[in-house]
Amino acid sequence: MIEAFKLTAVVVGVFFMAVASIGVLRLPDFYHRIHAPTKAATLGLAFLLLAAALAVGEAVVWTKAVLALLFLAATAPVGAHLLCRAAYRAGVPSAKAIELDEYRPHDGEHTPQPSSSES
Amino acid sequence: METYLIVVAQGVLGIGIVLCGIRAVRGPSAFDRVMAFDCIALNVVGVVLLDSIVQRTGAYMDMVLVVALLGFLGTISFAAYLEGSLVD
Numbered sequence: 001m002i003e004a005f006k007l008t009a010v011v012v013g014v015f016f017m018a019v020a021s022i023g024v025l026r027l028p029d030f031y032h033r034i035h036a037p038t039k040a041a042t043l044g045l046a047f048l049l050l051a052a053a054l055a056v057g058e059a060v061v062w063t064k065a066v067l068a069l070l071f072l073a074a075t076a077p078v079g080a081h082l083l084c085r086a087a088y089r090a091g092v093p094s095a096k097a098i099e100l101d102e103y104r105p106h107d108g109e110h111t112p113q114p115s116s117s118e119s
Numbered sequence: 120m121e122t123y124l125i126v127v128a129q130g131v132l133g134i135g136i137v138l139c140g141i142r143a144v145r146g147p148s149a150f151d152r153v154m155a156f157d158c159i160a161l162n163v164v165g166v167v168l169l170d171s172i173v174q175r176t177g178a179y180m181d182m183v184l185v186v187a188l189l190g191f192l193g194t195i196s197f198a199a200y201l202e203g204s205l206v207d
Contacts, residue, residue, distance in 0.1 A: 021135030037158035061177035086202035
């Protein structure tokens with residue numbers, strides 16, 4: 001029974017990892033491509049960690065697997081957000097026009113001007 | 120049976136590493152390259168986990184944690200460097 005769970009987790013995890021890699025190669029622009037390793041690869045690694053913990057079955061391995069999963073789930077969105085914001089500010093083009101662009105600098109007179117007090 | 124399936128799974132992850140490598144070579148911007156190397160690190164972690172299933176040892180879990188930590192640190196530092204907030 002545990003063997004069946006383990007092999008199912010291996011198949012599902014490898015499927016999501018493969019989807020992430022194909023998405024990195026095939027999606028049209030950077031803002032699409034950053035989604036693939038952030039979400040699909042994290043889910044795939046969650047299943048692979050589950051499979052490894054089921055295969056070994058020691059308490060130490062379960063603890064380290066849960067720790068690694070928590071760490072990945074906490075850091076992958078942060079890294080993707082920082083990278084995406086840096087790409088937006090660097091002017092990386094997108095494939096289609098962005099409909100809702102909340103990072104766009106405003107042009108009105110209430111706009112806080114960028115401070116020129118660079119010492 | 121199980122060993123064959125895991126070897127095939129490792130082959131699939133290896134193909135994924137090759138696909139991310141193509142994106143890292145072709146990528147139009149430096150951000151694509153950083154993202155592709157991050158994805159390569161996650162695929163390497165997957166291969167190591169599958170190897171630990173074959174050998175039934177928990178000795179590789181530390182390496183999983185370390186590679187995940189280093190991948191995150193690399194992504195963060197490259198994002199800060201490319202954004203220009205490290206220059207000051």
